[in-house]
Amino acid sequence: MARYQADPVVARIERVTAQRPALAPIMELYRQWYAALDRLPPLAGAVRISEEEAARKLAQGLPVLHDCELPLHVDALQQALKNLLELVAQANSSSYPEMAEALRRLKQELPSQMPYLVQAAIPQADHWTRRRLARQYGLDEAVLVTILTMLMRPAHTIWWESVANLVLDRPWSRGYCPGCGSGPALAELQGKEGALHLRCGMCGADWAYPRLRCHRCGTRNPQTLGILQIYDDLESPFVRTCSACRDYLKVLVCYAPNPPEMLPIEDIATLELDFAAERAGFTHGIGPAFSS
Numbered sequence: 001m002a003r004y005q006a007d008p009v010v011a012r013i014e015r016v017t018a019q020r021p022a023l024a025p026i027m028e029l030y031r032q033w034y035a036a037l038d039r040l041p042p043l044a045g046a047v048r049i050s051e052e053e054a055a056r057k058l059a060q061g062l063p064v065l066h067d068c069e070l071p072l073h074v075d076a077l078q079q080a081l082k083n084l085l086e087l088v089a090q091a092n093s094s095s096y097p098e099m100a101e102a103l104r105r106l107k108q109e110l111p112s113q114m115p116y117l118v119q120a121a122i123p124q125a126d127h128w129t130r131r132r133l134a135r136q137y138g139l140d141e142a143v144l145v146t147i148l149t150m151l152m153r154p155a156h157t158i159w160w161e162s163v164a165n166l167v168l169d170r171p172w173s174r175g176y177c178p179g180c181g182s183g184p185a186l187a188e189l190q191g192k193e194g195a196l197h198l199r200c201g202m203c204g205a206d207w208a209y210p211r212l213r214c215h216r217c218g219t220r221n222p223q224t225l226g227i228l229q230i231y232d233d234l235e236s237p238f239v240r241t242c243s244a245c246r247d248y249l250k251v252l253v254c255y256a257p258n259p260p261e262m263l264p265i266e267d268i269a270t271l272e273l274d275f276a277a278e279r280a281g282f283t284h285g286i287g288p289a290f291s292s
């Protein structure tokens with residue numbers, strides 16, 4: 001089943017490549033990464049949680065996957081990471097040869113490093129392990145985080161999809177994901193009514209959110225909420241800003257929600273909006289928005 005190479009995803013990657021040649025290398029990296037994912041067995045297994053337990057957590061403001069056992073298929077994960085390290089090394093071999101070499105060294109030593117990498121990649125990530133690994137291989141920690149995020153998104157999507165039906169009909173009005181607790185990567189104006197939905201950057205969860213409320217600090221003061229537009233037409237993506245917490249969020253206008261695997265592609269395709277928001281003095285807080 002070609003989930004990651006489904007026609008709309010491939011078509012979108014091709015369109016972004018054609019419209020924004022500067023993004024061609026990163027689009028090519030995603031195209032090959034998605035092809036690799038389709039060849040591999042699933043990286044994770046379904047999460048088991050009862051309906052009562054899920055309801056109890058949500059009522060307390062806890063993401064459903066919080067403190068759950070999250071099954072990972074370590075062999076498939078190792079194979080996926082091997083592919084990903086090679087793809088990132090290839091993509092950077094001429095511009096950052098030392099980094100490419102470090103990634104290939106890590107790839108060769110993967111069997112012995114896998115337990116630590118898994119520890120660094122899980123949602124309750126152990127920052128020290130990540131820092132030590134980065135240092136050991138002479139890698140920028142941000143590069144390692146990016147790679148581990150790419151690796152773990154498909155696993156998170158599997159976990160989310162295994163619990164989504166326990167969440168969808170229950171009220172949730174927080175600015176973090178009801179599944180995994182991550183902050184939203186993007187928002188979407190969905191359907192004819194243009195209802196605002198936040199989209200999780202890790203698992204792809206989709207939840208409705210009030211339009212006149214900041215996703216980060218929760219303020220409802222209309223004076224602090226703003227819009228930043230760099231394109232002319234109303235169908236184009238734009239940015240929501242909050243002058244109280246200085247956070248921003250990109251908003252896509254789409255009739256149907258994007259599938260989780262499309263979100264990283266859309267996030268990259270709208271980089272111009274990030275630059276515009278940052279120039280205007282806003283930042284988008286990344287990392288887990290929820291903390292227990």
Ligand SMILES: [Zn+2]
Nearest residue numbers: 177180200203
């Ligand atoms: Zn999530």
Ligand SMILES: [Zn+2]
Nearest residue numbers: 214217242245
């Ligand atoms: Zn705010």
